[in-house]
Amino acid sequence: MSFPTELLQQLQDTAFATAIGESVWLFPTIETIHVLALALVVGSIAVVDLRLLGWASARRAVSSIAREVLPWTWAAFTVALISGGLLFSSKAVQYYNNIPFRIKIALLLAAGLNMLWFQLRTYRDVAQWDAAAKPPAGARWAGSFSLVFWVGVVAAGRWIGFVL
């Protein structure tokens, strides 16, 4: 067996991963928590993205919306990450070899890089466009990319369930 597969098999054989895989109710319960958390992640990110595009909450400052919404996004993301990790552990090898799962991870990374670029570059001079109903092109691009990536994450995530 190759290196990642061996490691993933060990993860899958741990007591908690086996318990999740074998229990009738554990997987659905963790999955339900995952759905609630991801709904909050994607929905709250969308609030910020739509503001960056100038399509919603245009009368409120971008920074004030970010301050109000992003703590919820991060809290929900932490829950989604932990619950997702537990689901992954129950069938680690299958998920690793699953194409939609790989697409989902790639899209998550893309969403993360887009956010990082936005935070480090575009958002640095937010003071100049904070109140603008229509933020500058860089911010609008960041909002559009974010929406597309997160819709992709949800689509790929749902797709995993159809082929695994």
Added chain:
Amino acid sequence: MPNPFVALQPFSDWLSTTALSVGIQSTTWIVPSVQILHILLIAALIASVALLNARLLGFAARSQPVADVAKRFLPWVWWVVPGLALTGLILIIAEPTRELTNPIFFAKLFLLLLVLLLTGVVQYRLSRNPAGWERLAPSGAAAIPTTFSAKLVGASSLLLWVGIVVAGRWIAYFLDL
């Protein structure tokens, strides 16, 4: 416990043989796509109700009047719920037995009815008395506190929506129980 909804089995069987249902079933991409759309709408809804109810509970956006937060997020609820109903209906037509003979599906519908009534009350109450759920802030404080009934409404609404999502996910697992 006997499941009273097996009475809907003949109707489900008939529905699944209609041209519409057969058409949806035989086009393999429709059900997955509609499910993805349904989840995206859930995301829009959950974030809207979470932020609005967090305001009622006094957890978020405390410096903004309750009515302003409601004006931003309540319209999303009223626009998204019909979309959820429509995508949900397509999924039911595609696989009638999965929902129509499933007690969890009817529990979900019941919770939905309750939360829509509650949301209607919130909308009506805020239109009549926009500051009615706010308490007087101590002078100089930026945060506007909310009343006990605002917190009760916020907590109930949040719990009902969470219950609806939980029930929705468990429709798929009913047969395993």
